[in-house]
Amino acid sequence: MPELPEVETMCRGLLPTVGSSITGLLRPTSNLRPIGIAPPLNQFRRRVLGRELTAIERLGKRVVLRLDSEDRIVFEPRMTGRVLVSESVSTEYIRLVIALSGGPISRVVFRDVRGLGLVHLLSPSQFGKRLGPDVIGPDALQVTAEELCQRLGSSRRPIKVALLDQQVVAGIGNLYASEILHDASIHPELPCHQFSPGQWQRLHASIHQILEEAIRCQGSTLSDGTYRTPIDQAGGYQAHHRVYQRAGQFCLRCGDQPILRIVQVQRSTFFCPGCQLR
């Protein structure tokens, strides 16, 4: 499941496309249900053909390709969406191909097994309305401890639930939320309004610590193998997981409590009852 570190890895893989021009937009014929592409393919193609890529940016868990027309192509991988630049990749589940010329990368592929992902072409005003700062919170790598406290200090929600809210802070998903809270020694069910100033500081430090390390490892490739880097390699951060999918195994920090799995908002949360006190 692509969260901030995985999407950052996708963006870095796409960086060499800056300066290239779009020469084609293809949707492989298949029995696959077409994933959400807006506007419809013909109009999409008309607006992007011949355009130059001017920047690759990450917006929370989305990949943004800026064009010289100021339109933006936005990849939203959601659960199983993947961005690939590799030539030698299976054609299975490919939903969209962007052909390029004038640079080292000749095609960008959006592949998605479950098909929950989306690709949008947005004008500047659409982009501002749908993905502007009122809709998407500050990036998890930019947010300060003070901002976290401001945004959540009066919320009654459990911290794990609040961290998944992209309007609060952008980029954290289910996997890294558990890892971050374990690193910060904060119980996932602790309501935000009960936080001490020191806990906001620790949370902030752990957000940075965990996400930066996961980026260095190029993200987490889980046993289902759904996420891989843009050149189709496995990430490495799964070897660093301390709680995620480790229910029943002893905590790697305190060593005397087994990791528990609970469910919050219909999502699994993993934590150590010894290290993460309420």
Place this chain on the structure above:
DNA sequence: CATATGTCCTGAGAGC
């Protein structure tokens, strides 16, 4: 307004 729940999707794995 804040918070809670339902929905989409397909492959993997469990259980019989």
Place this chain on the structure above:
DNA sequence: TGCTCTCAGGACATAT
């Protein structure tokens, strides 16, 4: 073996 069932969780729509 082969079927059915459940689960995984992004973002958004709808409900309380």
